[in-house]
């Protein structure tokens with residue numbers, strides 16, 4: 001009997017789009033694990049995040065990118081777009097994610113124009129759980145086929161995990177025949193130290209809402225792994241003294257909640273007990289230039 005299943009596929013799949021369309025939520029669904037941080041605030045993703053899915057017939061190497069920044073004046077925004085560009089360069093397939101409930105906007109088209117050289121583009125219409133009238137979705141798909149040549153157009157809901165398998169099959173179909181590059185039990189190339197900082201940043205973004213200056217970050221000062229306990233000391237870095245009070249919150253309740261929520265997520269992800277010490281530091285210009293960004297772990 002001829003065995004066609006011998007053709008294992010492996011390749012990289014970039015996830016790009018404007019801010020807040022649900023790229024990181026989608027990555028987490030595609031790999032079946034909460035790896036990338038998500039929030040309703042723009043610039044949640046600041047790094048290239050590699051997430052792996054290994055099935056019987058294929059290994060899918062997903063690369064989540066920062067949302068495409070329209071304004072490139074700040075060093076941070078330029079770094080974010082550089083990261084997104086690099087992710088596109090590396091990819092065999094690009095998932096161009098849009099918010100189907102909002103429909104196409106200029107910023108989406110700006111991202112699409114960066115993908116002209118990509119022969120394998122899949123349009124992912126996310127947030128379909130928010131669409132009441134299905135004909136709108138159909139009209140959107142009709143519009144898209146006029147604008148570029150897509151290998152597939154797939155409506156999904158990252159939040160409700162709708163149609164995720166359909167998207168995975170569409171990706172597999174266009175991946176090159178190749179052997180796996182990572183062990184089958186790996187899910188990222190990022191260290192626990194890196195993931196710990198990201199989890200704290202997510203809680204900061206989610207719990208402080210719009211009061212939080214967006215140029216705040218998290219620095220891991222100490223990370224030790226003792227038997228079944230991770231001991232982590234981390235600093236939340238803000239730019240002004242007044243912002244310290246915002247992070248601390250009334251009677252320290254703000255930072256306490258950030259710590260509790262972050263620890264719970266870390267324990268789940270690392271599969272161990274976590275001791276987490278959190279502090280706040282004020283550094284006025286860490287994000288204003290390339291050296292400052294690099295010193296805080298951005299843009300490598």
Ligand SMILES: Nc1nc2c(ncn2[C@@H]2O[C@H](COP(=O)(O)OP(=O)(O)OP(=O)(O)O)[C@@H](O)[C@H]2O)c(=O)[nH]1
Nearest residue numbers: 019020021022023024025039043044045067158159
């Ligand atoms: N209703 C609905 N909300 C979603 C869906 N996917 C993501 N969201 C929400 O959209 C917001 C943005 O999600 P993210 O995954 O952080 O978006 P992103 O594109 O990675 O954002 P950046 O990294 O900042 O560019 C969050 O509040 C998510 O909960 C979806 O399918 N349906």
Ligand SMILES: [Mg+2]
Nearest residue numbers: 023024044045
């Ligand atoms: Mg993101």
